[in-house]
Amino acid sequence: MKLNEFTAVNTFAKESVVEGVTTLEIIKDEKITAFDEPTFIKLKDKNFHNGVIKVKVKATLLPNAPEFARGFIGVAFRIDEANAKFEAIYVRPSNAQSDDQLRRNHTTQYFSYPDYKFDRLREEANGVYESYTDIALDEWIDLKIEVEDEQAKLYVNHSVNPVLIVNDLKHGNRKGSVGLWVEVGTIGHFKDLKLED
Known part of the structure; x- marks a missing residue:
């Protein structure tokens, strides 16, 4: 997994050695102030449809991260060429360690850009597109996403x-690229990306 295999979209990316292993380090461009936007590095010449996406991620908070930062980090998939439509699943590692049960329930998140961001999904179908999982900041987290037609696990x-x-990916049964995604306040490290289509 080399940086030259990707195109940076609204992010700053570099190769960075963590614990003796070369990773891809990604930070969101601060000029993008909206949430759940195309803020990723995207694989070049990839047309992913159904299959499995595996990657290890590690989220650290930036020194100037806002209070609401949670270590947002994850994967975008079926990204169109213009970065105008995609699906995404990400995690909020600090939420899993909270004593507030409602916040814990918001540890994982699905969204669909541009029409179904987290706030709309939470308002219209509270709890359906989020869940708890046991993770933490500053630790490697193994993510695996299985995609089949209009379903993702x-x-x-x-x-x-x-x-x-x-069970209802909002863009339906499409194809597109795969991206490594971060949100505000996060230094995201990624390694061992594998796609099985």
């Missing part, structure tokens, strides 16, 4: 069962 840290199931 998220597995975390080699869980036997999915921690989140999305």
Whole structure:
């Protein structure tokens, strides 16, 4: 997984050595103030449809991260050429360690850009596109996303069962690229990306 295999979209990206391993380090461009936007590095010449996406991620908060930062980090998939439509699943590692149960329930998140961001989904279908999973900041988290037509399943840290199931991907049964996604306040490290289509 080399940086030159990707195109940076509204992010700053570089190769960075973490614990002796070369990773891809990604930070969201501060000029993008809206949430759940195309803020990723996207694989070049990839047309992913159905299959499995595996990647290890590690989220650290930036020194100037806002109070609401949670270590947002995840994967965008079926990204169109213009970055105008895509699906995404991400995690909020600090939420899993909270004493507030409602916040814990918001540890994982699905959204669909541009029309179904987290706030709309939470308002219209509270609890359906989010769930709890046991993770933390500053630790490697193993993500596996299985995509089949209009369904996506998220597995975390080699869980036997999915921690989140999305049965109605909002863009339907499409194809597109795969991206490594971050949100405000996060230094995201990614390694060991594997696609199985």
